[in-house]
Amino acid sequence: MRDFPLFPDQASTFATQVDQLYFFLVALSLIFAGVLPFVILYLIVRYHRSQKVDRSNPVDSNLKLELTWTLIPLGLVMVVFFWGAFLYVQMRTPPTRTLDVYVIGKQWMWHVQHPNGKRENNELHVPVGQPVKLIMTSQDVIHSFYVPAFRVKQDVLPGRYTIMWFEATKPGEYHLFCAEYCGTEHSLMIGRVVALPLADYERWLATPGPVVLPDGTIDTGQPVVAPTIGDPMAAAGARLFTSLGCLGCHAMAGGGVGPSLQGLYGATEKMADGSTVVADENYLRESILNPNAKVVAGYAAVMPSYQGQITEDQLNQLIAYIKSLADTGN
Amino acid sequence: MSTLSLPQSSYIRDNSRTFTDWLKSWLLTVDHKRIAILYLLSINFFFLLGGLAATLVRVELITPQGDLMSSDVYNRAFTLHGVIMVFFFLIPSIPAVLGNFLVPLMLGARDLAFPRLNLLSWYLYMIGGLFALIAAVFGGVDTGWTFYTPFSSTYSNSNVVMTITGAFIMGFSSILTGLNFIVTIHKMRAPGLTWFRLPLFIWANYATSIIQILATPVLGIALLLVVVERLWGVGIYDPALGGDPLLFQHLFWFYSHPAVYIMILPAMGVISELISTFSRKRIFGYEFIAFSSIAIAILGFLVWGHHMFVSSQSVYAGLVFSFITMLVAIPSAIKVFNWTATLYKGSISYRTPMLYALGFIGLFVIGGLTGIFLGVTAVDLHVTDTYFVVAHFHYVMVGGTIMAYLGGIHFWWPKMTGRMYNETWGSIAALIIFVGFNMTFFPQFILGYLGMPRRYHVYPPEFQILHVMSTAGASILAIGFIVPLIYLGISLRKGAIAGDNPWGATGLEWKTSSPPPTFNFDKTPIVTEEAYAYPPEAAERDAAAWRPGSPL
Ligand code: HEM
Ligand SMILES: [Cu+2]
Numbered sequence: 037m038r039d040f041p042l043f044p045d046q047a048s049t050f051a052t053q054v055d056q057l058y059f060f061l062v063a064l065s066l067i068f069a070g071v072l073p074f075v076i077l078y079l080i081v082r083y084h085r086s087q088k089v090d091r092s093n094p095v096d097s098n099l100k101l102e103l104t105w106t107l108i109p110l111g112l113v114m115v116v117f118f119w120g121a122f123l124y125v126q127m128r129t130p131p132t133r134t135l136d137v138y139v140i141g142k143q144w145m146w147h148v149q150h151p152n153g154k155r156e157n158n159e160l161h162v163p164v165g166q167p168v169k170l171i172m173t174s175q176d177v178i179h180s181f182y183v184p185a186f187r188v189k190q191d192v193l194p195g196r197y198t199i200m201w202f203e204a205t206k207p208g209e210y211h212l213f214c215a216e217y218c219g220t221e222h223s224l225m226i227g228r229v230v231a232l233p234l235a236d237y238e239r240w241l242a243t244p245g246p247v248v249l250p251d252g253t254i255d256t257g258q259p260v261v262a263p264t265i266g267d268p269m270a271a272a273g274a275r276l277f278t279s280l281g282c283l284g285c286h287a288m289a290g291g292g293v294g295p296s297l298q299g300l301y302g303a304t305e306k307m308a309d310g311s312t313v314v315a316d317e318n319y320l321r322e323s324i325l326n327p328n329a330k331v332v333a334g335y336a337a338v339m340p341s342y343q344g345q346i347t348e349d350q351l352n353q354l355i356a357y358i359k360s361l362a363d364t365g366n
Numbered sequence: 367m368s369t370l371s372l373p374q375s376s377y378i379r380d381n382s383r384t385f386t387d388w389l390k391s392w393l394l395t396v397d398h399k400r401i402a403i404l405y406l407l408s409i410n411f412f413f414l415l416g417g418l419a420a421t422l423v424r425v426e427l428i429t430p431q432g433d434l435m436s437s438d439v440y441n442r443a444f445t446l447h448g449v450i451m452v453f454f455f456l457i458p459s460i461p462a463v464l465g466n467f468l469v470p471l472m473l474g475a476r477d478l479a480f481p482r483l484n485l486l487s488w489y490l491y492m493i494g495g496l497f498a499l500i501a502a503v504f505g506g507v508d509t510g511w512t513f514y515t516p517f518s519s520t521y522s523n524s525n526v527v528m529t530i531t532g533a534f535i536m537g538f539s540s541i542l543t544g545l546n547f548i549v550t551i552h553k554m555r556a557p558g559l560t561w562f563r564l565p566l567f568i569w570a571n572y573a574t575s576i577i578q579i580l581a582t583p584v585l586g587i588a589l590l591l592v593v594v595e596r597l598w599g600v601g602i603y604d605p606a607l608g609g610d611p612l613l614f615q616h617l618f619w620f621y622s623h624p625a626v627y628i629m630i631l632p633a634m635g636v637i638s639e640l641i642s643t644f645s646r647k648r649i650f651g652y653e654f655i656a657f658s659s660i661a662i663a664i665l666g667f668l669v670w671g672h673h674m675f676v677s678s679q680s681v682y683a684g685l686v687f688s689f690i691t692m693l694v695a696i697p698s699a700i701k702v703f704n705w706t707a708t709l710y711k712g713s714i715s716y717r718t719p720m721l722y723a724l725g726f727i728g729l730f731v732i733g734g735l736t737g738i739f740l741g742v743t744a745v746d747l748h749v750t751d752t753y754f755v756v757a758h759f760h761y762v763m764v765g766g767t768i769m770a771y772l773g774g775i776h777f778w779w780p781k782m783t784g785r786m787y788n789e790t791w792g793s794i795a796a797l798i799i800f801v802g803f804n805m806t807f808f809p810q811f812i813l814g815y816l817g818m819p820r821r822y823h824v825y826p827p828e829f830q831i832l833h834v835m836s837t838a839g840a841s842i843l844a845i846g847f848i849v850p851l852i853y854l855g856i857s858l859r860k861g862a863i864a865g866d867n868p869w870g871a872t873g874l875e876w877k878t879s880s881p882p883p884t885f886n887f888d889k890t891p892i893v894t895e896e897a898y899a900y901p902p903e904a905a906e907r908d909a910a911a912w913r914p915g916s917p918l
Contacts, residue, residue: 044817058815061742061745065732065735068735076724079706079712083710084716086909086914086918089909091713093711094647095707096649096652097653098651098707101703102654102704106700109696109699113738116738117688120743121689124688124744128681177514177517178514178517178611180676180751182819184817187748188748189747189750190676191678193611194516194605195611196678213819215751217510217514217517217820219517219521220437222437223432
């Protein structure tokens with residue numbers, strides 16, 4: 037039966053939970069879709085015009101019946117709604133301690149970079165038993181990162197980050213699909229997710245391998261092959277932080293033209309207009325590309341926009357760097 | 367009045383002498399019945415075209431490698447299929463054909479309120495269709511029927527603008543038809559025909575018309591903005607230009623969710639008529655069926671976000687949309703239960719329209735229930751954008767709308783043409799469609815839960831067996847759709863003369879001759895009773911009159 041599966045692998049902590057709810061829905065459906073046809077069948081046979089049966093006093097309305105078949109289904113859908121809602125909130129809320137991996141989607145491949153700098157294309161290696169958070173964006177159209185065996189899917193949009201998390205439970209190789217139609221080779225925008233025991237994963241992470249960068253290829257059309265792990269993302273980000281001139285205003289010790297970024301990630305920031313914002317990946321992204329959209333209280337709107345000057349890849353590194361400052365900050 | 371020949375004068379006959387006169391008398395007609403026939407022919411043409419595109423898709427999917435055609439051709443084929451079926455077949459199907467023919471007849475009116483506008487609707491429909499066809503012939507379009515941005519607005523190299531123009535123009539046709547129905551239903555009911563004496567088909571079309579008027583403009587604007595961004599680079603949807611890609615999805619689904627009710631509500635109206643007639647009984651729970659149509663029309667405007675659970679819409683928005691989606695399933699359930707209860711103590715006959723009605727209930731129940739699966743956020747995360755969704759909406763759109771459309775066509779065929787179709791072939795075709803349909807689409811639920819994404823040209827080999835089953839079913843389904851074309855065509859010449867009321871049904875449309883005269887009624891009818899006014903002993907009498915050899 038290996039080549040003719042009827043049910044998908046269960047390989048994440050969500051898989052069993054989603055499947056339980058699914059089976060509950062299937063069971064409810066069988067009560068309706070399984071019983072109702074037999075009721076109808078019975079009625080159309082028994083009351084067929086050729087049957088001499090009692091047809092006196094036909095009824096054509098009955099409030100009690102109407103209420104029964106309104107309220108019972110209503111109760112049942114509420115049960116599945118709340119069940120689904122709790123699970124959904126859980127699936128959309130990553131725990132605080134996660135392994136962060138950066139994903140860039142583009143027509144028609146997936147590019148992944150791990151915090152230590154290791155890159156891979158159309159593959160994602162993850163450890164079993166660790167919550168993994170994907171920070172994803174697209175360089176062009178909308179894609180969707182889908183791992184059926186984990187029961188997770190999240191659209192990947194240009195111009196913002198979307199977040200998805202999961203915890204693999206079973207070592208193995210699983211399908212990775214692009215689930216949002218994205219043009220000609222949509223169906224080839226596929227790959228595999230490799231879930232490894234922690235030790236194997238760490239060994240894999242430390243092994244250099246050739247990787248095609250997601251950009252830097254644009255001018256020449258020639259893929260750049262880097263036979264190294266590359267720098268850790270935070271270190272690459274730190275270099276960008278200096279070379280792009282960020283440091284000129286955002287002095288680490290504070291007191292610069294702009295606020296210090298130490299301890300920023302995850303904190304709640306007060307804005308000039310009195311609102312507050314949680315400094316997550318999307319806020320950091322916006323502050324770099326469109327700094328005047330939200331200005332921190334006490335500072336002037338003087339930061340230039342870096343829109344068009346840095347690639348998605350570099351942006352990821354910058355953000356990895358700023359996130360790393362949160363750990364050292366407190 | 368059982369006649370042996372067709373009535374001397376009817377809307378079909380005219381005294382034009384030359385062929386051009388005859389052609390003009392049809393193409394410039396303002397008679398709602400003739401316009402319905404124009405729609406019938408053109409809509410069925412588009413249905414066949416959409417079916418052809420589907421055939422290409424299904425044949426390609428027999429093998430996991432994309433070997434029959436290139437990816438670009440495949441993408442154009444499923445887009446053509448979706449665009450044609452949704453915008454040029456399903457949305458207009460029942461309102462524009464059966465609604466056009468029947469609304470004035472059921473109301474006891476001479477015509478719709480605005481006969482010229484009605485003709486304009488048909489021309490707009492045809493012009494829209496022409497644009498879509500030209501776009502298809504000159505290279506096609508590859509965005510999917512959903513036109514998601516920024517793919518459609520910036521990246522696609524296909525005839526997006528042309529296709530969108532077609533859908534845009536067709537939208538006006540839909541709006542005008544809705545407007546016409548609403549005014550007609552308000553203003554032109556025969557004396558004595560109060561709201562609660564209206565046939566449920568009228569209620570359903572009324573609810574549909576409201577949606578058509580309120581939702582279609584939003585689609586028009588959303589699509590227009592795609593064109594604006596595409597042609598002039600104005601940043602609306604593409605973040606590279608400062609736009610927001612989700613904005614499109616919100617606007618699109620604000621129309622397109624209600625649009626699914628544009629497709630199903632009139633179908634439900636048809637089913638109510640069929641079930642009552644072939645049970646010889648008043649419909650059970652008339653008010654509940656009527657108001658559930660209105661409830662669906664209203665709630666249907668508030669659930670668009672259930673198409674966007676993984677789009678990066680906020681968790682809270684997702685929960686709210688999920689909650690309202692659960693509520694919108696209830697009125698559909700109410701209808702199903704009321705139809706079932708109507709059968710109780712009826713005198714049921716298995717004529718072709720009834721077979722379609724029963725088939726509708728079975729398939730719609732599966733479609734509706736799987737809609738709940740999709741509305742439950744945690745499950746939708748896994749199955750959205752897979753074949754599970756594909757199966758769901760085919761169960762409601764083919765299993766629902768098309769079954770009702772075919773049931774309605776058979777039911778009112780004698781009224782439209784004055785002749786009966788062949789009952790044996792009718793039942794055989796209905797059966798073939800039911801079997802073929804389930805074979806085609808049931809495996810797709812399994813495929814979807816396994817994780818097979820939709821719109822995939824190439825797919826992993828382990829999905830092949832289910833895909834082959836689906837294609838096999840589709841071949842049977844195709845036969846089921848072709849058979850009626852043949853026997854209905856033959857019936858136009860050879861069919862038995864139907865007479866005014868071959869089914870012994872209630873309803874004003876059965877009180878005039880078949881086919882009806884140009885102005886429908888010689889005298890404006892006066893209504894003194896409710897719809898479905900079968901006397902309490904109607905079922906008993908019908909059964910008592912049954913002899914071996916009478917129709918089943
Ligand atoms: C009980 C009633 C229904 C419920 C609860 C329901 C629910 C849903 C949900 C939640 C989705 C989104 C799935 C996704 O994209 O992940 C969906 C998709 C869809 N439904 Fe329904 N639905 C119902 C009835 C209908 C009806 C009556 C029709 C049409 C006649 C319909 C047509 C569609 C279509 C066309 C899509 C997919 C659109 C696309 O992505 O291309 N549904 N439905
Ligand atoms: Cu919907």
